[in-house]
Amino acid sequence: NAGVTQTPKFRVLKTGQSMTLLCAQDMNHEYMYWYRQDPGMGLRLIHYSVGEGTTAKGEVPDGYNVSRLKKQNFLLGLESAAPSQTSVYFCASSFPGQGRFDYGYTFGSGTRLTVV
Amino acid sequence: EDQVTQSPEALRLQEGESSSLNCSYTVSGLRGLFWYRQDPGKGPEFLFTLYSAGEEKEKERLKATLTKKESFLHITAPKPEDSATYLCAVQARGNKLVFGAGTILRVKS
Numbered sequence: 001n002a003g004v005t006q007t008p009k010f011r012v013l014k015t016g017q018s019m020t021l022l023c024a025q026d027m028n029h030e031y032m033y034w035y036r037q038d039p040g041m042g043l044r045l046i047h048y049s050v051g052e053g054t055t056a057k058g059e060v061p062d063g064y065n066v067s068r069l070k071k072q073n074f075l076l077g078l079e080s081a082a083p084s085q086t087s088v089y090f091c092a093s094s095f096p097g098q099g100r101f102d103y104g105y106t107f108g109s110g111t112r113l114t115v116v
Numbered sequence: 117e118d119q120v121t122q123s124p125e126a127l128r129l130q131e132g133e134s135s136s137l138n139c140s141y142t143v144s145g146l147r148g149l150f151w152y153r154q155d156p157g158k159g160p161e162f163l164f165t166l167y168s169a170g171e172e173k174e175k176e177r178l179k180a181t182l183t184k185k186e187s188f189l190h191i192t193a194p195k196p197e198d199s200a201t202y203l204c205a206v207q208a209r210g211n212k213l214v215f216g217a218g219t220i221l222r223v224k225s
Contacts, residue, residue: 004159031211033212035215040125040217041217042120042203042215042216042217042218043160043203043205043215044215045212045214048211048212050211058212090159090160092159104150104152104162104165104205104213105160105162105213106162107159107160107161108159109157109158109159110157110158110159
């Protein structure tokens with residue numbers, strides 16, 4: 001049971017380049033999330049999905065796009081990377097369980113992205 | 117707007133020196149408060165969920181408590197392996213968690 005798997009683990013981009021971060025979960029969770037983590041600012045929600053084919057904006061969505069074509073996968077895209085997007089990106093998934101997250105979120109191990 | 121504030125930002129303890137981490141929150145209709153542990157270079161790992169004031173949960177040397185305005189994570193007789201960043205999060209409306217910035221705990225032997 002792998003849980004939540006993120007690829008790649010590290011990436012360096014030049015300003016203006018594009019890339020896609022992949023998140024895959026094998027727990028049959030309905031909900032999936034993308035967060036970014038910056039020093040002193042905690043985890044901030046970028047986009048999330050409550051089911052296959054659905055996506056919604058979080059707290060800091062600008063400059064990012066997402067897709068959830070399959071229940072187990074959630075993709076985060078950067079169309080034109082900027083230095084402000086240098087961060088550690090975490091994917092998470094959860095099972096709502098009557099609207100409550102009894103067991104919280106399951107997180108991946110993160111992708112460290114540097115934009116130069 | 118839902119907000120979570122954790123204090124202190126960093127805490128250094130000697131092995132065996134008990135202490136507490138604080139998580140204060142302002143939300144409209146708390147549906148759950150969560151504690152996570154995060155080791156360097158890894159994703160957060162779920163520890164506890166608390167739902168109502170007065171509730172307590174324990175796991176090894178950790179004990180989490182909840183009031184109407186804040187939660188405490190008590191660490192009893194910590195060991196070096198308890199060193200990590202501890203994150204607090206709240207679920208209010210909808211399906212999202214709002215996280216605090218975390219407390220970095222260092223336990224020296």
